[in-house]
Amino acid sequence: MQAIADQVTAPLISALMVLVNLLPAGIADAFQYAFMQRALLTSVLVGAICGLLSCYVVLKRWSLLGDAISHAVLPGVAIAYLLGWPFFIGAFITGALTSLGIGAIERHTRIKSDAAMGLMFTGAFALGIVIISKIATSTHLMHILFGNVLGVQPTNMLLTLAASVITLLVIWLAYRPLLLYTFDPQQAQALGFNTSIVHYGLILLLTLTIVASLETVGIILVVAMLITPGATAHMLTDRFATMLWLSVAVGVSSAVLGLWLSVVLDVASGGSIVLVATGLFFLALLFSPKHGVIMRQWRRWRMMA
Amino acid sequence: MSSDIANHAAIRVEGVYAAYQRQPVLSDINLDFPRGRWTAIVGPNGAGKSTLFRVLTGSMSPLKGELSAFGERIFHARRAGRIAYMAQREAIEWDFPISVWDTVMTGRFGHMREDPLWQRLAPSRFVHSRHTEAVRSALADVDMLDFADRHISALSGGQKKRVLLARCLAQSADILLLDEPLAGVDPPSEALILEVLAGQRKAGRTVIMVTHDMPGARRYVDHVVLINRTVRGTGSPEDMLSDARLATLAVGSSDDDLQD
Numbered sequence: 001m002q003a004i005a006d007q008v009t010a011p012l013i014s015a016l017m018v019l020v021n022l023l024p025a026g027i028a029d030a031f032q033y034a035f036m037q038r039a040l041l042t043s044v045l046v047g048a049i050c051g052l053l054s055c056y057v058v059l060k061r062w063s064l065l066g067d068a069i070s071h072a073v074l075p076g077v078a079i080a081y082l083l084g085w086p087f088f089i090g091a092f093i094t095g096a097l098t099s100l101g102i103g104a105i106e107r108h109t110r111i112k113s114d115a116a117m118g119l120m121f122t123g124a125f126a127l128g129i130v131i132i133s134k135i136a137t138s139t140h141l142m143h144i145l146f147g148n149v150l151g152v153q154p155t156n157m158l159l160t161l162a163a164s165v166i167t168l169l170v171i172w173l174a175y176r177p178l179l180l181y182t183f184d185p186q187q188a189q190a191l192g193f194n195t196s197i198v199h200y201g202l203i204l205l206l207t208l209t210i211v212a213s214l215e216t217v218g219i220i221l222v223v224a225m226l227i228t229p230g231a232t233a234h235m236l237t238d239r240f241a242t243m244l245w246l247s248v249a250v251g252v253s254s255a256v257l258g259l260w261l262s263v264v265l266d267v268a269s270g271g272s273i274v275l276v277a278t279g280l281f282f283l284a285l286l287f288s289p290k291h292g293v294i295m296r297q298w299r300r301w302r303m304m305a
Numbered sequence: 306m307s308s309d310i311a312n313h314a315a316i317r318v319e320g321v322y323a324a325y326q327r328q329p330v331l332s333d334i335n336l337d338f339p340r341g342r343w344t345a346i347v348g349p350n351g352a353g354k355s356t357l358f359r360v361l362t363g364s365m366s367p368l369k370g371e372l373s374a375f376g377e378r379i380f381h382a383r384r385a386g387r388i389a390y391m392a393q394r395e396a397i398e399w400d401f402p403i404s405v406w407d408t409v410m411t412g413r414f415g416h417m418r419e420d421p422l423w424q425r426l427a428p429s430r431f432v433h434s435r436h437t438e439a440v441r442s443a444l445a446d447v448d449m450l451d452f453a454d455r456h457i458s459a460l461s462g463g464q465k466k467r468v469l470l471a472r473c474l475a476q477s478a479d480i481l482l483l484d485e486p487l488a489g490v491d492p493p494s495e496a497l498i499l500e501v502l503a504g505q506r507k508a509g510r511t512v513i514m515v516t517h518d519m520p521g522a523r524r525y526v527d528h529v530v531l532i533n534r535t536v537r538g539t540g541s542p543e544d545m546l547s548d549a550r551l552a553t554l555a556v557g558s559s560d561d562d563l564q565d
Binding site: 177234 | 383396398401402404407408414415425429458476
């Protein structure tokens with residue numbers, strides 16, 4: 001497994017290093033170590049797929065759902081650790097089960113969706129904390145909660161790569177059904193699209209992205225990467241396809257810049273990645289040519305004058 | 306005899322019951338929407354008009370009962386692109402990053418299933434010309450071609466309605482389902498929408514709309530369905546939309562707190 005992972009990722013890393021070496025030496029120097037190169041590749045992939053998914057999350061108002069699934073992954077990680085399975089299998093199962101549970105409560109009881117999400121994900125998260133407190137050390141828990149991208153293993157990198165390929169393929173192949181379902185689900189139904197397949201497909205994709213991002217930004221902060229790039233891109237454009245590209249650009253650049261800053265300043269990488277993304281959002285909020293605060297004020301001022 | 310009626314009905318509704326969270330809204334709906342005619346669904350607030358509409362478009366499944374279109378199961382007619390739908394303005398997120406042109410193009414997504422695979426996977430500027438033609442002519446029909454590149458939030462209320470109507474026309478369907486196409490539009494847009502629908506009916510399409518606009522309905526439609534929890538009458542606009550008839554319809558519909 002380890003050997004396969006190395007073989008698959010080595011060419012990608014060398015391709016990435018060609019780009020890195022174009023940077024000024026002071027920046028490129030940080031990426032001469034193998035663990036840094038692995039961290040870089042993982043961050044780029046995670047930034048890209050989180051960026052893609054975040055467009056759907058933002059437009060569909062699924063921010064809380066993303067938060068819910070990311071927390072619900074914890075008991076799965078713990079149980080997989082207990083049974084000696086790869087952590088992503090457990091994570092995927094409990095993440096998917098929780099989102100199904102949320103849907104069932106919403107549909108069949110009088111409890112509204114925000115309360116259904118809140119109670120399901122905190123319950124799952126609590127279960128995870130209880131199991132982990134019994135079996136693992138607190139450093140282990142810290143790594144799951146806040147990410148440990150500098151310690152990423154080749155096999156997990158392979159998982160991130162596979163998740164990225166699957167996400168890209170699905171979004172490409174189902175571009176139109178996903179767009180229409182996000183924009184106007186009733187129209188999708190009227191055109192004979194099977195919207196429950198689209199709905200659960202999107203939720204599974206979200207779960208997969210979260211699981212793939214665990215090691216980079218951790219459970220607590222992954223939701224930031226599922227909201228901020230999409231929200232930033234939404235500030236900048238009125239075209240969906242452009243929003244997807246911009247969001248990927250925001251996701252990747254905050255992942256890379258955040259990783260580099262975390263090494264240079266010796267701070268937690270998950271946190272610094274998210275902070276860069278948040279910074280980019282506020283830049284867009286202020287300076288966006290069409291929807292930014294400054295241009296809006298200026299237009300208003302000019303209309304008054 | 307029944308197959309004879311099926312031949313004439315664009316949509317047939319048989320014994321349909323529908324409910325929101327066990328709260329019954331529609332009971333025992335039996336209806337034939339005549340083919341090639343313009344039907345108005347009329348009823349007081351809370352009568353279940355929108356619920357019936359959601360059952361017709363497929364966004365809500367009935368508790369029991371059957372729906373068919375042109376004698377086949379209605380889902381097949383939807384898949385075949387034979388039923389178009391026009392949303393209410395409130396059903397759309399107008400902040401969504403999409404242009405007028407692309408919004409109308411979403412009405413073609415059903416027909417794109419018949420396109421060759423490479424075309425379905427290529428970027429949207431490579432779509433088949435029959436789709437671009439349909440979008441162009443639909444936008445021209447509602448007089449919105451000049452606004453094709455605009456973002457959808459940069460439109461007035463009446464223009465938004467016309468874009469939604471254009472999306473419905475672009476579906477090139479045999480049946481047009483319209484949810485309150487005249488609600489909250491300015492008089493010029495209202496006149497234009499009614500003219501476009503009259504043209505569709507003349508072209509042999511079946512037009513079915515939910516409406517509150519009694520003068521418009523009296524003038525244009527040729528079949529009326531009165532709804533209040535169940536079918537309270539079907540027939541010509543003269544018979545169904547008389548003041549006396551409408552007064553009896555409103556009786557017993559005081560549960561205004563119910564979802565319309």
